[in-house]
Amino acid sequence: MNVTTMTAEQRNVKPKRTVEQRKARLLLIAELSPVVIVLFVLFGGALVLAVLQSLGFAPWFGVNTFPDFSYFGALWGSSAFWVSLWLTLYYGFVSTIIALIMAIVLSLALIKPFRGKTLYKYLYKLPLMIPYTVGIALVVLMLGNGGIMSRLLAFVGMIDNPGEFPQILKTHYGWGIIAVYVWKQVPFMTLAIYAVLLGIGRETEEAAAILGANRRQIFFSVTLPQILPGIVSSTLICFAFNVGAFEAPFILGGGYPDTLPVVAWRYFNDANYAFQLQGMATVVSIGIVSGVILFGYLATYRRYERMRGRA
Amino acid sequence: MASRKVTNTFNRLSPFQRFYLIAVAALIVGPFAPLIVQSLAFRWAWPNLLPSVWWLEQREKSPIPLAWDYVLSPYSRIYEATINTMAIGLAVTVICLAICLPAARVLARESFKGKNGFEFFLSLPLIVPEAAIGIALLMIFINLGLAGSYVGIIIAHLIPTIPYMVRMLTAVYQGLGREFEEQAMILGANRWQILRMVTLPMLMPGVVAGALFTFLVSSNIFLLTFFLGQGKIITLPTLLFSKISGGTLDASAAGITLIVSLPGIILLVISERFIKEEAFGKGFGN
């Protein structure tokens, strides 16, 4: 803080305007630099290092064949990689879409007054506050073949053997993984959408209703465009998380072929250090794929906004 | 008549919505009931809906601490993990706040060349998968000697927290308006006084909200802690992960799951007073 004060006092001296401007500029840079340093050095550095390593630059393992595309070649050349990629995206997409639909319906209900709303607003945010690992534990407890749902079915006599319960966890359909993501992310998306809803008020909807629009029309042509910013930003964040998450697919996934983050982890855990570069190529592939998808998504959204003349 | 009907549609829950609210609540809170039962069980095999033997029945007989006796003993490492989680969360929050406040002021008030690009860069950590940076960070940290250290983990936690903090604080700054500060200036206050007496108090609600949210994000991070802690530093999420990584949940794992949920529940209760949906939404509503 003392630095800020000092600069502020210097600014009070008020010399020529250009100097003032230069000082303001310096102040601006000074204020931005801590964030920039952390993000550029760590985040940017890690990204650059990942790319370099995946291209064969790892002098600390005694490997330096930069630029060497063989790691990507080996990775992309194997069919297992494409299955892994498909699974990664599949879990990411499906859970984001399910969570989104559930969140929209929930926020539309939340905006209305009802008894116990205060309590409800505490309650629905619970998953947001606790780690994904808790969600995984709950899914294991509820949906496993020996879990609570299976026992309830046995109780009502529908099955008499845990093997008869449809397998939900540890399959490539990944409903266990999706359940964790949805459970955790519905509150997050709801919060974002609900906040936007609160901000825009209900007048336009009411006006549309008075003009004779039915509910469907109101939702698709009035409400949805208005909450779109909240939808876009929260789905972006959730999708990116789902694609890069490790713990849920590791514990609840169907084994080989695993999702890409788990594949990368297995490469890094291999005693053979040559595999580390392969792992780095996997990691970079995750980045590239999710980057392309998210940029495409954002660009489409921007275009849409421009068309509507908002941006 | 028409207008009354309209008001009704907008002010009353439809039967479906009523059902939906209950269903969502059941999905969210329901699983905690069997979790509590599991944490009290000694032997709870399929297809029993309740444990055949409860922990309390075995408590005296057992030579080793079971269920909650284990969870609440130092053997479970739950205290260590809780303290680590809190300490790391606090440190991350303080540092994050300190470096994001000035940046947020600039982003809210000044315009400069490349601002849009800069803002985009700031939100990149949110949309670049954690796995993509975690392992590369580990390489850097091993070489710097930061792997498996508190400093390393705190630094790493800044990456996913900065974007949230900056966005939330920027939103607050934007909502602030300059009038009050300008008035104070006219009244003869110097910049330091303005900052201390006007700006900071007005920023306070936003700062608290941002701090709570940062703490929350930090205390929920698994991947970065897991990669960079190298087993030496355990937090609540990593402790629970090692307990359930096989995909089963015994009594002590269930107990640990409950404890891991506790800070979030406490935070939820206090945060509702500070985090207003509107403020939060400004951080996300693009």
Added chain:
Amino acid sequence: MTGMKKSALRKGLTTAGALALMTSLAHGDDAAKQFQMDFLDGKASWEDVKKRAAEEGKINFYYWGGSDTINVWVDSVVIPALAAEGVTLNPVRITGTKDAVDLVLAEKNAGKGVGEGSVDAIWLNGENFYTLSQQDALFGSFAQKVPNSGNFDWNEDDPRSLLNLRDFGVVTNSQEIPWSGQQYVCAVNRQYVDAADTPSTFEEMKAYLEKNPGKFTYVKPPHYIGNTFVQSVVYAFNPDGNGAIPFQKSIDELGAEELARLIKPGMEYLRSIEPMLLGADGGKARYPEDIAALDGLFLNGEIYFDCKFGLYAVHTGLQTGTYPEQAEAFIFPKGLMIANKNYLAIPVNSPNPASALVFANYMASVESQASKLEKAGMPVGIDIWKLTAEQAAMVEKAAPKHYGVTQEELDANVAPDTNASLVDVIEATWLEYIERGSSASIEEIVAKSAKEIAQ
């Protein structure tokens, strides 16, 4: 702000530097090296070791932390015992032993030499020891130089000393000290399977599964519990009929071609039972990832058999409620129950080598072994015939009871482990042939993975 940030950064850096400097002053590369040489040459007396250990004052012990009973034993027995020697034990629980091996190697590769690493002792055996010894990452031949080494038989002429001298067929050179002796024992849930139906060979297991599909599975390799199951299958189907014997040779002695011939029938058996394993009727056989998952399936009656290392697993399982009430052990596979030892090793770059030696010596003591047996259900690693009658009685008394089998039956059915250099190849073959369902022949897969691993 930048100023603040910078000064904080500088302060952080200087603190880190000072810390690094202090540690190097306290132990120092040279001092640690000197100590290592003195001890290994027999110049340092045990008193010197104890004195230095008290100066070091701490030890970082990396071990698999997946068992509550073992965790409780380490915390409640070992920590106070070492505290009495002036050494603070820092038990680091890891999910896989490989994590610790990786850490040691990563630090070593980053140039952290003698005295500069962060791992002082690791609980390991088999391929993990093999990796460390191949990478020259072990402290040295210490096991016969600690006072309690008298509790082990080191006489090479006595066949009973085999597991003290060799770990998965690899000569230990006393670079690790035995800690516990284990045997691969299967448990059965008597609620579902009566004695007449209980298989005792793999063929009988297959016949059982044909009648009761889905009621068996094994832990997924590369987990060592899964690897061991695969090894015993491979022994049983050895086309030469001589079980474990050829598998004692290293991959260089045996050759990939010969190995492929030997393991082919076993691998084919594993593929043939896959459609009858747990979850296979749902499309894909399910292999649990670790012991906790296996035990969970067993408890819920999803599977009727639970195979893992654990002479006293039934005892512990009943004590903690993780096993079904009617669980008991049975002899399976007859004559091929793999028995081995696991060990404590000290890495070359251990920052507290003297403390690590004191720790290893304590773990080899009769008292600690007996207490571990009683409280954690872990069999002793010391050799009973080397003990006094009084000590032997103490161990005897500490032993938990067996369920469904006798010690004699267990002893009569042991088989040795597989040479560590083969384990990786067999494991890779399983992953390729079973998990990935590769269409390549066993010969091709073995040749490929042997080559990859040799690199």
